Amino acid sequence: MERERICTKKSCFSFDTIKRLSLYLRNLKRLKEKGIEVISSDRIIPLLNVSSAQFRKDLSYFGEFGKRGVGYEVGRLIKELEEILGTNKEWKIALVGVGRLGQALLGFEGFSKFNIKIVCAFDIDKKKVGKVIEGVKVEDMKKLKTIIKRKRVKIALLCTPPHSAQEVSEKLVAAGIRGILNFSPLILKVPSSVFVSNVDMACELESLIFFLKRNERKV
Amino acid sequence: MERERICTKKSCFSFDTIKRLSLYLRNLKRLKEKGIEVISSDRIIPLLNVSSAQFRKDLSYFGEFGKRGVGYEVGRLIKELEEILGTNKEWKIALVGVGRLGQALLGFEGFSKFNIKIVCAFDIDKKKVGKVIEGVKVEDMKKLKTIIKRKRVKIALLCTPPHSAQEVSEKLVAAGIRGILNFSPLILKVPSSVFVSNVDMACELESLIFFLKRNERKV
DNA sequence: CTCCATTTGTTCCTGTTTTCACAAATATAT
DNA sequence: ATATATTTGTGAAAACAGGAACAAATGGAG
Incomplete structure (x- = not known):
């Protein structure tokens, strides 16, 4: 039945994307606690059970948060995801x-x-x-x-x-x-x-x- | 990543089908408790949040359990679903x-x-x-x-x-x-x-x- | 017996989601 | 500088899932 979809002026994405973002956020916080400051989509996926292409695409619905040839700055990505998900306020x-x-x-x-x-x-x-x-x-x-x-x-x-x-x-x-x-x-x-x-x-x-x-x- | 799929000699279906079968089973049991003996796919869907076509299709992966022009015999369908899901034994x-x-x-x-x-x-x-x-x-x-x-x-x-x-x-x-x-x-x-x-x-x-x-x- | 109202099982089609694959961007080594 | 190795962001393609729609089957009324 009616599948949940969310549409912005940019594009449409599924509700599952949001659930995955929440999963990404939690695991990025774990990486930060371990002192990891930068991570690539290829090296984060063992924690997520998601393909690296999916990880990048999910993020791409909301902006460009990585740096080519380098990866994602963990601290920044956490902030961006908290902003997107709304968990930066109680x-x-x-x-x-x-x-x-x-x-x-x-x-x-x-x-x-x-x-x-x-x-x-x-x-x-x-x-x-x-x-x-x-x-x-x-x-x-x-x-x-x-x-x-x-x-x-x-x-x-x-x-x-x-x-x-x-x-x-x-x-x-x-x-x-x-x-x-x-x-x-x-x-x-x-x-x-x-x-x-x-x-x-x-x-x-x-x-x-x-x-x-x-x-x-x-x- | 690897989406769960189950394939029989007949056809392939998603793992979500199985979760829905479990939902169907539970609600069929409720109907039986209410004394309802026969139900059509059109009349069961308000309990399920699923389209009638989906209900029929999910069942069709495992056999033909209904009677055209009539509907599904609740007691039989419960038994069939328990058999399929494996919950007929402890x-x-x-x-x-x-x-x-x-x-x-x-x-x-x-x-x-x-x-x-x-x-x-x-x-x-x-x-x-x-x-x-x-x-x-x-x-x-x-x-x-x-x-x-x-x-x-x-x-x-x-x-x-x-x-x-x-x-x-x-x-x-x-x-x-x-x-x-x-x-x-x-x-x-x-x-x-x-x-x-x-x-x-x-x-x-x-x-x-x-x-x-x-x-x-x-x- | 025939017609009509139902309802299933299934095919085909459509829109979604995922993956592939590659250009563009960055960093490092020489 | 230049070449090489990474890695992102993203169109295009492939894989999937869901729904419309209809033939086939059934039962009941007249």
Whole structure:
């Protein structure tokens, strides 16, 4: 179905390009920590699982960041990518559903590295409401709209059980949320202006199983 | 880079087809629970975010499961998909890294619905070793090879911090693991016979931010 | 029995994505 | 200076995936 594409005056590129840029950024930061200052597209690809041509082309949609015959200056490329991706300023996000997965995400170190901060959490379970987990107070679902509007949060992590995911997503949209990272195994119906990314662990595992079963047969 | 493709004597299809089959299967099960016995490709698509042509085409790689003029018999299609995906028999998997995310996965209900069972868990932290979480005893990393070999586990969930992920993946491969679902934000280097799927929450969130930033500018 | 309304399975076409391949640019060595 | 070795940025080509569209099959109504 409708494949995500992003078009600038220059050209059009796929949404996958953006995901790859995020991957590039993370690994460039690792290189910088190791003290590497310049790297060529040929030597960075072992970290990325991407071809060098793809690496260069993904970058080319946004400008010319390298130097021919030399490569890319790591520090500069990090800055450019942060600018492109928008992670040079802090992003506030909300979390709904403080179950096991929700609690794991509240403590996920990966987010803070990207200037992403969970600023509020909600649950319907009275026993959880009021608790402070990883520095975030769990609020009642009833307060969802008020708090999200006041804090001007635009992105939410949806970690509720599937039977309430659709209902919750509608509340999120009504509260002004424009992007949802959906961990519940259910396709959400939302207005086209709202962007949903699905993280579906069961599908990933099942496809892994298919691959293994297939290889077993071949052997 | 090397895009995953699967080829039969009939034809070739992308790995995404398999992920979609898994999605179809889950939603067919929901329909069955609701008591729906027959459904057409046109009426199932609202649940799937996929076109009806794609639904039919994905299935056609594996056989003819529908009846023209009628649709698909839900019960039969579930059985066929379980057969194709390999989830008609139980799959034992291992988990490495019993941190917050690891513990969340140990308690994830979604797996059991797909005949997937975590049968062993490992951590390097002495304080965690010996504990029983969700019915699974946490073992020392040193015992990883012995236990995985003895239990003949072929799939592992990798939830360690990124700095040890590569090292752990090598141990897993040496122990006979053939498929890894990698939650650490690091591209693993493994033999080509081993299949790795990456679940990268930070990349997902960053691309979401890009999208939102872009839309804000437009508005 | 015939006609009509459905719906599948599949072919063909179209637009996208990836890779190839090379000119242009840079640095280094002699 | 000049030649040589790199490496980028980018058109062009190849490989792919998705969707439109339609023949073939089915069931039901009259």
